[in-house]
Amino acid sequence: MPVPDPVPRASMKQRFWRIFRLLALLSAVVAAIAVVLVTRGEGEIHVSLILATALGVFFTMLLGTALMTLVFLSDESGHDRAAADYTEHKDTE
Numbered sequence: 001m002p003v004p005d006p007v008p009r010a011s012m013k014q015r016f017w018r019i020f021r022l023l024a025l026l027s028a029v030v031a032a033i034a035v036v037l038v039t040r041g042e043g044e045i046h047v048s049l050i051l052a053t054a055l056g057v058f059f060t061m062l063l064g065t066a067l068m069t070l071v072f073l074s075d076e077s078g079h080d081r082a083a084a085d086y087t088e089h090k091d092t093e
Contacts, residue, residue, distance in 0.1 A: 012073055012077055015073060016069060016070070016073055019069050019073075020066060020069065023061075023062065023065040023066065023069065024062060026061070026065070027057075027058050027059075027061035027062045027065065028058060030057060030058075030061050031053075031054045031055075031057040031058035031061070032054070034053055034054065034057040035050055035053055035054045038050060038053050
């Protein structure tokens, strides 16, 4: 079965940035929820704890979702199939 041509690079970049913007918004919402949950406790909470929680949650979510987006787009582009076909062919020689 012939491998389809990979999707043009420019359209993949556009799709990645569109998805990335949505995921950045999602990460900001999750970070805001985390800050609200941290500040609900009793007692005094330092600003540094709130800032560290917000930044930690935001960047962790952003990194994880960006990497999963890249995996998804890489599979969809056809490059993974071409690499798999190449390694299977190379192993049989």
